Amino acid sequence: MAFAEGIPGERGQYNGKVTLLVVLSCVVAASGGLIFGYDLGVSGGVTSMDPFLKKFFPNVYRRMKEGTKISNYCKFDSQLLTLFTSSLYLSGLVSSLFASTVTRVFGRKASMLVAGVAVLIGSALGGAASNLYMLVFGRLFLGIGLGFGNQSIPLYISEMALPKHRGAMNIIFDTGVGIGVLIANIINFCTEKIDGGWGWRISLSMAAVPASILTIGAIILPDTPNSLIQKDNNLEKAKRVLQRIRGTNDVQQELDDLLKASSISKTTKDPFKKILQRKYRPQLVMAVAIPFFAQMTGINVITFYAPILFRTIGLRESSSLLSAVVIRCFNVGCTFISMFVVDKQGRRVLFMLGGIQMLATQVTIGGFMTALLGDHGGLSKASAYVVLVLICIYISGFGLSWGPLGWLVPSEIYPLEIRSAGQSITVAVSFFFCFLIGQTFLAMLCHMKAGIFFFFGGWVALMTLFIYFFLPETKNVPIEKVEKLWKEHWFWKRFVGDEVDDSIYKLDK
Numbered sequence: 001m002a003f004a005e006g007i008p009g010e011r012g013q014y015n016g017k018v019t020l021l022v023v024l025s026c027v028v029a030a031s032g033g034l035i036f037g038y039d040l041g042v043s044g045g046v047t048s049m050d051p052f053l054k055k056f057f058p059n060v061y062r063r064m065k066e067g068t069k070i071s072n073y074c075k076f077d078s079q080l081l082t083l084f085t086s087s088l089y090l091s092g093l094v095s096s097l098f099a100s101t102v103t104r105v106f107g108r109k110a111s112m113l114v115a116g117v118a119v120l121i122g123s124a125l126g127g128a129a130s131n132l133y134m135l136v137f138g139r140l141f142l143g144i145g146l147g148f149g150n151q152s153i154p155l156y157i158s159e160m161a162l163p164k165h166r167g168a169m170n171i172i173f174d175t176g177v178g179i180g181v182l183i184a185n186i187i188n189f190c191t192e193k194i195d196g197g198w199g200w201r202i203s204l205s206m207a208a209v210p211a212s213i214l215t216i217g218a219i220i221l222p223d224t225p226n227s228l229i230q231k232d233n234n235l236e237k238a239k240r241v242l243q244r245i246r247g248t249n250d251v252q253q254e255l256d257d258l259l260k261a262s263s264i265s266k267t268t269k270d271p272f273k274k275i276l277q278r279k280y281r282p283q284l285v286m287a288v289a290i291p292f293f294a295q296m297t298g299i300n301v302i303t304f305y306a307p308i309l310f311r312t313i314g315l316r317e318s319s320s321l322l323s324a325v326v327i328r329c330f331n332v333g334c335t336f337i338s339m340f341v342v343d344k345q346g347r348r349v350l351f352m353l354g355g356i357q358m359l360a361t362q363v364t365i366g367g368f369m370t371a372l373l374g375d376h377g378g379l380s381k382a383s384a385y386v387v388l389v390l391i392c393i394y395i396s397g398f399g400l401s402w403g404p405l406g407w408l409v410p411s412e413i414y415p416l417e418i419r420s421a422g423q424s425i426t427v428a429v430s431f432f433f434c435f436l437i438g439q440t441f442l443a444m445l446c447h448m449k450a451g452i453f454f455f456f457g458g459w460v461a462l463m464t465l466f467i468y469f470f471l472p473e474t475k476n477v478p479i480e481k482v483e484k485l486w487k488e489h490w491f492w493k494r495f496v497g498d499e500v501d502d503s504i505y506k507l508d509k
Contacts, residue, residue: 014162014163014246014251014478015246015248015250015251015253015254016162016245016246016247016248016251016254017162017246017247017248018162018165019244019245019247021244021245022160022162022245024221025156025157025160025221025245026157026160026161026169026172027172028213028217028218029112029153029156029160029172029173029214029217030153030157030172030173030175030176031176031211031213031217032112032115032149032150032153032173032210032214033153033172033173033174033175033177033179034176034179034180034183034213035115035119035145035146035149035180035207035210035211035214036149036150036176036180037176037178037179037180037182037183037184038180038181038183038207039088039146039184040177040180040184041180041181041184041185041188041328042184042187042188042203042204042206043084043085043088044085045185045187045188045203046188046203047081047084047085049188049199049200051197051198051199052200054197056084056129056131056135057080057081059080060080060081080132082438082439082441082443083136083439084132084135084136084139085438086434086436086438086439087136087139087140087143088139088140088142088143088146089432089434089438090143090431090435091140091141091142091143091144092143092146092427092434093143093427093428093432093435095148096147096148096150096151096424096427096428096431097424099111099114099148099152099424099427100151100271100272100421100423100424102114102148103151103152103155103227103420103423103424104231104420104421106231107224107228108152108153108156108223108224109156109221109222109227111149111151111152112148112149112152112156112214112217112218113215113218113219114144114145115145115147115148115149115152115153115214115218116145116211116212116214116215116216116218117211117215118141118142118144118148119141119145119146119207119208119210119211119214120208120211120215121141122138122140122141122142122144122145123142123204123206123207125137125138126139126142126205126207127205128201129204138204143431145211146431147431149214150407150427150431151423153173154173154407154410154411155224155411155419155420156224157169157172157411158170158408158412158479159224159225159227159479160224162246163477164343164476165343166408166412167342167343167347167408168342168343170404170407170411170412171335171338171342172339173404174335174403174406174407175339175404177403178335179332180210181331182325182329182331182332183206184206185325185327187203188203191203222244223241224241225238225239225255225258226258226261226262226416228241229262230262230266230416233262235259238255238258239251242255242258254478257478257480257481260480261417264415265415265416265417265419267417268417271417271418271419271420271421271422272421272424272425274418275287275422278495279495279496281495281496282413282470282486282492282496283414283415283486284422284425285470286410286471287410287414287422287423287426287429288426290406290409290410290426291410291426291427291433292429292433293402293406293462293463293466294403295430295433295434296433296456296459296460296463297358297398297402297456297459297460298452298453298455298456298457298459299395299398299402299403326388326392327392328395330392330395330396330399331396331398331399331403333396334398334399334400335400337399338350338399338400338401338403339404342404342405342408342475343476344475346475347408347471347474347475348467348468348471350400350401351401351402351405351471352467353401354397354398354400354401355397355402355460355461355463355464355467356397356464357393357394357396357397358394358397358398358401358402358460359457359460359461361391361394361397362453362454362456363453363454364390365390365394365450365453366451366452366454366457367450368386368390369387369449369453370449370450370451402463409471409474410422410423410426412474412479413474415480415483469491470489470491470492472486472488472489472492483496
């Protein structure tokens with residue numbers, strides 16, 4: 001059985017180098033990752049703060065203080081509490097589908113601008129919330145921002161970067177996610193100590209900082225050459241931008257490929273209908289499977305609820321928040337490692353290594369907690385810190401693999417004519433399962449107890465096998481030429497077949 005490892009013997013590379021404009025574009029765009037990560041991290045932290053629970057979720061607070069009457073695994077089981085966390089993802093799901101049209105018709109920058117403004121509004125509402133309605137409306141606006149941002153930003157980075165640097169550049173987005181969660185955990189740890197019980201307001205409003213960076217960047221930075229050709233057919237402007245971001249005047253080969261891809265995309269009236277065609281079956285499957293599997297790693301369980309999880313096993317409020325900070329440091333560190341090796345070792349190797357590491361630690365954590373944590377009481381301090389170490393190892397595996405690659409791979413596999421639709425499907429599926437897991441996790445924890453780790457471990461085993469058999473290697477392949485990989489893959493060639501036009505995707509030797 002042959003597995004596609006790229007385009008054999010042909011790595012069509014364009015002229016250019018890493019320019020300051022590309023770096024600035026990627027850093028500003030990655031502030032969207034910072035927003036996503038911050039919102040992921042902040043909600044789990046504030047929902048473990050007593051003043052926040054007393055004000056908005058008094059029943060949960062009362063149940064938490066009832067001591068031994070309620071199972072350790074069920075103290076935080078509240079549909080209202082999970083609605084606060086997961087409403088953001090339902091809003092993101094719906095808005096990501098609208099973002100596809102905005103991104104295609106008005107450009108990547110337009111969607112990034114909408115994202116920045118929506119998050120500014122959402123963070124203001126959250127910080128000023130006086131009742132549950134304001135709190136949830138703030139989360140809905142944050143969801144709109146994340147829907148537009150997560151749909152457009154990975155595309156923006158992939159289209160701005162050179163093929164040989166695309167992996168590292170795109171992982172900047174996920175690095176932003178990891179740093180955002182880390183910053184949220186640190187801020188939660190500090191604000192929890194503020195006298196008067198209003199520290200949660202600072203936590204919820206600080207998302208405005210990266211949102212401001214994204215908004216300003218979306219105004220002053222250029223749109224991608226791909227987008228300029230697709231929406232305006234402005235070849236001269238596209239060529240000038242391409243020359244600026246590549247740092248050379250010799251960009252004709254890359255410009256020709258962009259024009260060919262654009263000529264195909266202009267025949268597409270409805271990209272969502274187009275992606276359902278048989279020849280786009282591999283892209284459609286990946287658009288659904290990769291974000292689905294990324295959520296089924298169980299990572300958002302750890303990210304949303306790490307402080308709650310550590311309080312479940314017996315750590316105090318401050319200790320649980322500090323433990324969440326330690327976890328994110330491991331994640332960010334491994335994401336940086338992934339950034340430096342992804343364009344050398346490839347995507348598939350990192351998926352395999354990360355999958356094996358996550359599976360081993362989830363099974364170990366599940367067994368450990370099954371043996372030592374019952375419905376009442378807590379773990380010993382030493383045992384709690386063993387769980388912390390195991391979770392750090394688990395999250396390191398995620399930081400090497402599904403964390404960054406779950407965003408990178410979908411952004412680089414779609415041809416231009418279905419790119420905005422494909423990325424919208426990826427984001428919508430991601431948000432749907434974020435919502436579903438966010439809404440059901442506390443109830444699952446209550447009923448499945450430590451078995452929750454075996455549940456997600458089974459999914460990690462399945463997704464690792466899926467990557468091994470069905471995902472071709474995309475490292476160093478120009479984004480407008482990735483489609484040829486499917487034709488040469490042992491399984492997907494039966495769907496794509498001869499429908500890929502070799503005259504369009506032929507690589508220069």
